[in-house]
Amino acid sequence: MRRLISRGRSGGFTLIELLVVIAIIAVLIALLLPAVQAAREAARRTQCVNNLKQLSLAMHNYHDGNLRFPIGGYTPKAAGTNPGGFFTQVYTAIYSWAPSILPYIEQSAAGNSYNYSFAYADTQNTTVAALHLTAFACPSDPLVIAGNTANTTYAMGLTSYRGINGPFYSPPRYLGRDGATAAQYQQMAVQGLGVIYHGSSNGIDSITDGTSNTMLLGEYVYGRLDVIDQNCWHWWTAGNADTIGTAMYAPNVAFQGDPNSASNPEIDNATRNDLAVVSQSSNHPGGANHSFSDGSVKFIKNTVNSWVPGPNATLPGFPSVVSVTNSFTLATGQVYGTYVYTGNLPVYQALSTRAGGEVISADAY
Numbered sequence: 001m002r003r004l005i006s007r008g009r010s011g012g013f014t015l016i017e018l019l020v021v022i023a024i025i026a027v028l029i030a031l032l033l034p035a036v037q038a039a040r041e042a043a044r045r046t047q048c049v050n051n052l053k054q055l056s057l058a059m060h061n062y063h064d065g066n067l068r069f070p071i072g073g074y075t076p077k078a079a080g081t082n083p084g085g086f087f088t089q090v091y092t093a094i095y096s097w098a099p100s101i102l103p104y105i106e107q108s109a110a111g112n113s114y115n116y117s118f119a120y121a122d123t124q125n126t127t128v129a130a131l132h133l134t135a136f137a138c139p140s141d142p143l144v145i146a147g148n149t150a151n152t153t154y155a156m157g158l159t160s161y162r163g164i165n166g167p168f169y170s171p172p173r174y175l176g177r178d179g180a181t182a183a184q185y186q187q188m189a190v191q192g193l194g195v196i197y198h199g200s201s202n203g204i205d206s207i208t209d210g211t212s213n214t215m216l217l218g219e220y221v222y223g224r225l226d227v228i229d230q231n232c233w234h235w236w237t238a239g240n241a242d243t244i245g246t247a248m249y250a251p252n253v254a255f256q257g258d259p260n261s262a263s264n265p266e267i268d269n270a271t272r273n274d275l276a277v278v279s280q281s282s283n284h285p286g287g288a289n290h291s292f293s294d295g296s297v298k299f300i301k302n303t304v305n306s307w308v309p310g311p312n313a314t315l316p317g318f319p320s321v322v323s324v325t326n327s328f329t330l331a332t333g334q335v336y337g338t339y340v341y342t343g344n345l346p347v348y349q350a351l352s353t354r355a356g357g358e359v360i361s362a363d364a365y
Contacts (some may be wrong), residue, residue, distance in 0.1 A: 044139035045284050048160075048219070049297045051135055055161060056216055056291040058104035059097070063203065069216075070097035072163050073170075073198040073239025095120045096243035097163055097196060098136065098236045099128070105135050120237035121156065129237040131157045136236050140283040143223040144234065158222055159236035160282075162243040163196025164215045164290070167307075167349035168322075168339045169278070170197050170244050180336075184328050188336055193353040195293055197244055204293070207354040211294035214354050218280035219288040220245055224255060225276055233277055241277055247352030248319065249279040250306035251288035275309060293354075304365045306348040 059069050074094050095116065102111030110128050118124040130147070137144040138160035148156040168191050180188075195202050195216055207214050222234045235242045254275035282288035287301040310320030318324075327337030344350075347365050350358035 041140065041284070045289070045299075048138040048140060048282075048284070048289050051138065052161060052217055052219075052289055052291040052297045053295065054105060054135055055101065056295045056297070058101040059216065060295055061104040062101050068201050068203040069195055070100035071239075072097055072165065072192075072196040072200040072244050094239045096237055096239040098159065098243060105133075107131075107133065114237075120235070120239065125237065129157060129235070130155045133157060133236070136161060138219060138221075138282065138289075141219075141221050141223050143230070148230070148235065156235040157237070158234040159243060160219055160222060160234075161217050162220045162241075162245045164194050164218050164247050164280070164352050165197030165200075165244050166191070166193030166352050166354075167247050167341075167345060168193070169246050169248070169336070170241070180328065180330055184336070187326065187338060191339055193356065194247070195354050198239065202354060207293050209354055209356055209358065212292055212296060213351065213358075213360055214293045215247065215290050215351050216293045217291040218245055218247075219251070219282040219284075219290070221281040221283055221288075223283065224281065226273055229273060229277060245280055246278050247280070247349055248307060249275060249309060250302055250304050250348050251280045251282065251300055252302045253279055253306075253309060254281065256302065290351075298365070300348070300351075300365050304348045305346045307346055 063069050073096060095114075099111060099114045099116075099120075102108065102114070110131060114128045115122075115124045121129055132145050132147050134145065136157070136159035141160045144158040144160050148158055170188070170192065189197070189199050192198070192200060195207065195214060204211060220234065222230065225233060233242055254272050280288050280290070284299070287299050287304075289297055290300050291297045307319040307321060310318055321343075322339055322341045324335065324337040325340055327335050329335050345353070345356065345358060347360060350356060350360055351365065
């Protein structure tokens with residue numbers, strides 16, 4: 001009888017087999033990581049949507065009791081000084097829409113502690129102003145929740161969201177320091193065509209374009225600002241560009257393309273920094289979340305039909321299709337005036353007006 005002799009082999013791997021296994025694992029990890037990152041970003045974006053919806057519903061609850069949405073920024077007065085001593089320019093107090101809705105986002109204690117007779121960063125309000133509220137922080141903008149660590153004087157709480165004042169710039173915040181007269185301030189204030197702007201007092205009845213076609217709040221990314229701008233922007237209690245933005249440009253316009261490219265020569269680095277402050281933006285790929293006046297939240301792409309920054313150096317990237325008449329220069333050097341534009345507004349700008357009469361299809365954005 002023949003005996004079959006089987007030769008066993010050791011239980012180890014050859015070097016080639018080990019390298020193949022490692023290569024397969026590396027490929028699987030490379031395929032898996034983007035999926036994990038995408039899933040995490042999807043979760044962050046969903047939380048951002050929930051934040052905007054919560055803030056918008058809080059504004060509606062405020063509207064139910066006051067028959068108007070919160071004032072975008074307290075209108076400066078022509079006489080009197082702030083008794084708290086934080087500012088010396090001429091006005092009584094400045095604050096944003098955010099403190100007004102604190103009772104409606106389960107922050108009644110903070111809302112009751114806020115003193116509207118003093119400026120937002122006065123010593124009377126520093127405790128409230130320094131709060132880091134998750135409802136104001138987009139999870140994809142994580143530096144917001146840490147607070148304004150770059151500013152060594154004022155540890156201000158920050159926000160990733162702000163009201164949209166319309167297609168043009170907001171009026172200047174100060175009368176005394178910046179040199180604008182009361183008449184010049186009013187000249188700018190009447191150009192607040194959106195819902196939230198300095199001195200705004202708009203109810204749903206004023207939104208004749210339809211609440212589902214009028215933007216209320218937009219995202220405003222903090223973490224991508226230059227360090228010097230991180231030092232002084234995004235304060236959630238401040239009633240200026242910290243919590244009010246223009247829809248003059250599409251989302252993320254400041255972060256698109258190369259500022260030194262010959263194909264886009266008008267957007268230099270200085271202008272880019274200005275655009276990052278005044279326009280909507282986010283860390284979500286492709287666009288930014290916006291809430292509308294009916295409480296809905298929609299993602300608007302960077303590619304939405306919009307004005308583009310132009311070469312006019314008197315304002316940051318001012319669109320060449322818009323001209324400025326009756327202009328005046330503030331002590332800060334910025335030029336303001338009456339904005340003149342003829343023709344139909346692009347989609348993004350049209351969505352920012354409350355009573356422009358534009359007809360906008362839902363598939364246009």
